[in-house]
Amino acid sequence: MAELxxxxxxxxxxxxxxxxxQRERMAFVEWYAKQIAEGKA
Amino acid sequence: MEVRFEGRDAIILRPETELDRFVKEFVSILEESGIGYVLVSGYVAILFGRSRNSEDVDILVENVDFGRFERFWKKACKSMDCINAENPKRGFEDYLSDSLALRFSRKSKPIPNMEIKFAKTELDEWTIANAANATLNGYVLKVSPLELQIPYKLYLGSFKDIEDARHLWLVTKSHLDNQMLDSFIGQLGVKKEAAKWLS
Structure with missing residues (x-):
């Protein structure tokens, strides 16, 4: 068998x-949630 | 839906979603810019028919110099926005060079987005160099070797990740290199999880 x-x-x-x-994804979740809360998304 | 293999290459025939079209558009810009890439993580399971959507698509890209990255940025930003950096210099220096992800989405539509990172580790570079082809309705996409992707999902360990791993394994098991799969299962320390979910 060939060596891997x-x-x-x-x-x-x-x-x-x-x-x-995980930290980066949470930062994105928070950013997007704020966009929605501010009516920007 | 149909999935068949020609050697290591997967041929996938299925209806396309908006996410598929976005991925194809984005990787075509990388290819036009001469930047190597590999799709990793959740989208690989989705590509192979997993019935879920995703907010972001993880993609590792070749660690290129600023000039090549800037050319890519200019092409991408004709139809897309970079969500988290305002210009290519900030994106290159503050994010990619610091192992942080840059996110690109269609203009004024942050979801879904492509989450790109430079290949930084030996494992990242191996993954790009040994990417498998998965052809979706005639369009070739580069994906992480499934023998790595499946144990990596078990390593991540959330319900969603384990479901992705099991889906990928069930769809592709008769075409996997079991020696390679076992090696990655061992290295990632997921023998117990593999015994439970890959059987």
Missing amino acids: KLPKIDLKELARQKRRN
Whole structure:
């Protein structure tokens, strides 16, 4: 079977990305909710 | 709906949604700008027929220099808005270069939006270099290898993510590289979840 050349996953970095993505998404949710509240969306 | 495979490439035939048309328009601008990309996360499941919508579409793009990014920005902003940066310099320096996402949507319509990030890690770069083709009604889209995407969804772990993983696995399981799938399941530490949901 051919040898797989897969990347090594840095779990600490992945966990950091996951937390950052969650913060970014919440910021977008809040921004969009304010747009609606202000009649801009 | 029909999904079949030719080697690693998926051929998908189904009615298109407004989200599909938006994705196709956006990636065509990336391609015209010579910027490599790969679609990741929720839209991959939607592309393969998962019955849900999405507010945002995650896309990793090649880590390009400012000149190439600015050319892309000018093309994109003919029909779209960047929601969170006012000009290409701010978008490049304050967001993409700092591993933050930039969001593009159709003008005056923030949802849905394309959430783009530069490939920064070894895993990101591998994902772009090893993207699979998923052809939707004749249009080729680059998607994350499913053998990574499915365990990654299990790793994220919300109900929606687990449903996406199970959907993708059920639709594509007979065409997956199981050695690669098992390797990513192990690396991501989701053996227990895989035993529960990928069976």
